[in-house]
Amino acid sequence: MNKSDRIYVAGHRGMVGSAIVRKLEREGYQNIIVKTSVELDLRDQSKVEEFFTKENPAYVFLAAAKVGGIHANNSYRGEFIYDNMMIQNNVIHHAYKSGVKKLLFLGSSCIYPKLAPQPLNESSLLSDFLEPTNEPYAIAKIAGIKMCEAYRHQYGCDFISAMPTNLYGPNDNYDLNNSHVLPALLRKFHEAKVNEDNQVVVWGTGSPKREFLHVADLADACFFLMENYSGSDFVNVGSGKDLSIKELALMIKEIVGFEGSVVFDTSKPDGTPRKLMDVGRINGLGWKYKIELEDGIRSVYNELIEADYFGQLV
Numbered sequence: 335m336n337k338s339d340r341i342y343v344a345g346h347r348g349m350v351g352s353a354i355v356r357k358l359e360r361e362g363y364q365n366i367i368v369k370t371s372v373e374l375d376l377r378d379q380s381k382v383e384e385f386f387t388k389e390n391p392a393y394v395f396l397a398a399a400k401v402g403g404i405h406a407n408n409s410y411r412g413e414f415i416y417d418n419m420m421i422q423n424n425v426i427h428h429a430y431k432s433g434v435k436k437l438l439f440l441g442s443s444c445i446y447p448k449l450a451p452q453p454l455n456e457s458s459l460l461s462d463f464l465e466p467t468n469e470p471y472a473i474a475k476i477a478g479i480k481m482c483e484a485y486r487h488q489y490g491c492d493f494i495s496a497m498p499t500n501l502y503g504p505n506d507n508y509d510l511n512n513s514h515v516l517p518a519l520l521r522k523f524h525e526a527k528v529n530e531d532n533q534v535v536v537w538g539t540g541s542p543k544r545e546f547l548h549v550a551d552l553a554d555a556c557f558f559l560m561e562n563y564s565g566s567d568f569v570n571v572g573s574g575k576d577l578s579i580k581e582l583a584l585m586i587k588e589i590v591g592f593e594g595s596v597v598f599d600t601s602k603p604d605g606t607p608r609k610l611m612d613v614g615r616i617n618g619l620g621w622k623y624k625i626e627l628e629d630g631i632r633s634v635y636n637e638l639i640e641a642d643y644f645g646q647l648v
Contacts, residue, residue, distance in 0.1 A: 342391035345398030353553035418474035499572035503549030537602035540580030572611035
């Protein structure tokens with residue numbers, strides 16, 4: 335990408351899209367195109383066609399999606415499959431029609447079968463049944479991968495796909511009803527500290543293992559792939575390391591400075607025992623994560639405190 339190229343970041347107000355914008359700006363790219371969902375409804379084909387005709391971007395980072403936790407995925411199954419498929423179908427198709435030089439489509443680790451071998455290798459795609467609770471979202475993301483592959487095969491489009499692991503960082507969701515485990519624990523431990531509670535209750539046994547990647551590392555990987563990779567195979571993006579929920583909870587407890595006890599409610603579900611990404615492909619291309627988990631969580635927490643973010647939620 336040249337510094338003067340027009341680059342469209344779809345979903346720039348989300349955690350991933352905003353991180354990609356910050357990465358591009360740090361690298362000296364100033365011709366970045368962004369539109370809010372009010373300004374451009376990506377589900378509307380005619381509006382998307384009009385946008386690409388008018389703006390004519392050379393490169394596209396497709397980070398726009400309808401996302402949510404397990405409750406939202408399972409409750410709004412129709413919305414999750416319709417909205418995500420419409421967004422990606424419209425953007426990918428009109429990127430092709432308008433002659434976009436390169437597009438990066440972002441998916442999710444939930445594309446893998448529920449019982450796929452660990453660590454999750456790219457070859458496991460479509461090898462078994464998906465996790466039922468987020469199947470509509472996963473099917474939409476799989477369709478996006480296959481659409482990029484198909485447009486590469488038929489039209490010669492340089493469209494690539496990346497599948498990130500669990501993410502955290504600026505612009506994360508801290509709503510206790512639908513956020514993911516890391517931001518939920520950060521908020522729980524902080525509020526327990528402020529309220530001088532004597533314990534924090536964590537769902538499950540604490541034994542499931544999860545992998546986490548700072549969103550700044552994902553943005554760095556997206557930039558790296560856009561600059562260095564052109565292939566039909568999608569690429570996992572992660573740290574290649576995981577830890578148990580108990581270890582995560584104790585780490586966050588120490589970072590926040592909560593002095594009470596941690597209690598695990600074993601009547602609550604654990605979820606999948608392990609979800610670790612095989613990052614051999616992207617490591618082989620020359621990219622590796624930089625931000626260690628404890629350092630990343632500490633920096634995120636400090637930023638939240640400085641901005642009095644949790645105080646504004648009360």
